Amino acid sequence: MSKKIVITGGAGFIGSHVVRLFVNKYPDYKIINLDALTYAGNLENLKDIEDLPNYVFEKADIVDASRVNEIFQKYQPEGVIHLAAESHVDRSILSPLDFVYTNVIGTVNLLNAAKEAWKNDFEGKRFYHVSTDEVYGALGAEGLFTEETPYSPNSPYSASKAASDHFVRAYGETYHLPFVLSNCSNNYGPNHFPEKLIPLFINNIINKKPLPVYGDGKYTRDWLYVIDHAAAIDLIFHKGRNAETYNIGGFNEWQNIDLVRLLINKMDEKLGNLPGTSDNLITYVKDRPGHDLRYAIDATKINKELGWYPSVTFEEGLKLTIDWYFDNQEWLKNVTTGAYQEYYGKQYGGR
Ligand code: NAD
Ligand code: DAU
Numbered sequence: 001m002s003k004k005i006v007i008t009g010g011a012g013f014i015g016s017h018v019v020r021l022f023v024n025k026y027p028d029y030k031i032i033n034l035d036a037l038t039y040a041g042n043l044e045n046l047k048d049i050e051d052l053p054n055y056v057f058e059k060a061d062i063v064d065a066s067r068v069n070e071i072f073q074k075y076q077p078e079g080v081i082h083l084a085a086e087s088h089v090d091r092s093i094l095s096p097l098d099f100v101y102t103n104v105i106g107t108v109n110l111l112n113a114a115k116e117a118w119k120n121d122f123e124g125k126r127f128y129h130v131s132t133d134e135v136y137g138a139l140g141a142e143g144l145f146t147e148e149t150p151y152s153p154n155s156p157y158s159a160s161k162a163a164s165d166h167f168v169r170a171y172g173e174t175y176h177l178p179f180v181l182s183n184c185s186n187n188y189g190p191n192h193f194p195e196k197l198i199p200l201f202i203n204n205i206i207n208k209k210p211l212p213v214y215g216d217g218k219y220t221r222d223w224l225y226v227i228d229h230a231a232a233i234d235l236i237f238h239k240g241r242n243a244e245t246y247n248i249g250g251f252n253e254w255q256n257i258d259l260v261r262l263l264i265n266k267m268d269e270k271l272g273n274l275p276g277t278s279d280n281l282i283t284y285v286k287d288r289p290g291h292d293l294r295y296a297i298d299a300t301k302i303n304k305e306l307g308w309y310p311s312v313t314f315e316e317g318l319k320l321t322i323d324w325y326f327d328n329q330e331w332l333k334n335v336t337t338g339a340y341q342e343y344y345g346k347q348y349g350g351r
Pocket of ligand 2 (some may be wrong): 087088089090131132133134184185186187195196197198200212213214215219220221256288295
């Protein structure tokens with residue numbers, strides 16, 4: 001079956017893995033990568049597939065409704081997989097409105113474009129909205145987020161993602177727009193922008209720079225290798241039930257400080273250092289305001305309904321990730337100059 005699918009945010013971290021998977025796995029599909037190429041978007045992420053005949057790139061800002069409509073008119077896609085977003089919690093604290101524009105208004109623009117393009121025939125159409133577990137707020141020491149957990153976002157980022165989730169549902173209820181939604185835990189892997197914990201700390205260990213651990217470092221996240229998220233997105237897009245939400249998680253909870261120690265261990269080994277050499281880089285810094293204590297996902301539904309389970313262990317995933325950053329130091333250098341340094345100064349001061 002041939003299909004045209006618009007994937008938004010395809011030049012970003014997760015989006016680039018989803019684009020690669022779809023372009024390689026479905027040669028009969030046409031994959032349209034719609035991305036504004038913000039600081040987080042990078043076409044280098046897609047060098048290996050950019051010349052394939054079933055891939056096309058459209059530089060566009062989802063906040064620009066007429067540009068989005070133009071792309072829908074041009075390609076007449078049957079599906080949308082929407083990943084474009086401002087995605088970093090710390091930046092949302094510095095600049096919340098950017099998150100409202102892209103995550104809320106941008107999502108509504110896409111919904112309107114899909115509704116308009118599909119209005120006469122919803123058969124075979126699907127709007128897939130990729131969201132986050134952060135919409136559920138924070139867990140205490142016990143419990144897991146299920147699909148029924150009430151929304152309780154605490155950061156401007158998660159509030160903007162929660163708002164976009166609500167709009168997607170509302171378009172389903174009000175206009176019968178066919179949709180599916182997923183809420184995933186923390187991803188890690190190749191091409192992850194080095195503002196997030198794992199790639200930031202890999203880069204800082206390479207450069208012998210302080211590792212800024214927020215608060216007491218006892219915050220907990222549930223880590224999933226990005227390739228497993230892309231595989232879940234493929235399954236949900238093709239086999240998920242209409243108007244349903246699927247939680248996706250790694251069954252892999254780590255307190256930040258334990259994860260940082262594990263990472264230091266692996267990095268020292270890779271660098272040929274004596275064990276513990278980089279321990280002294282750990283620097284406890286001021287906590288993130290509104291810092292959510294713990295996220296953890298109950299991924300039973302996607303496991304039972306669609307047979308999905310993470311395929312990459314944390315041990316394997318971390319090794320693949322570290323190896324990738326070592327083999328791609330040019331990529332790392334290119335994304336950590338200019339605007340990155342400015343952001344780093346604002347976020348971490350002189351450290
Ligand atoms: P990212 O920041 O790496 O990439 C975002 C991409 O969106 C970039 O290519 C950027 O250029 C593009 N973009 C941003 N604003 C845009 C705009 N106005 N118009 C068009 N394109 C725009 O993000 P990511 O970590 O790959 O996350 C992708 C999606 O998955 C997001 O919706 C995020 O909320 C969600 N998510 C991420 C994680 C995670 O751990 N990274 C976990 C769960 C869900
Ligand atoms: O849970 C899914 C979410 O995971 C996604 O929706 C977000 O897009 C993604 O950025 C991620 O959010 P987090 O805030 O959990 O990820 P981050 O890598 O920024 O931080 C992970 C943990 O590490 C968190 O407890 C904060 C802490 N941290 C982070 C940074 C950048 C530090 O201690 N120091 C740091 O410098």
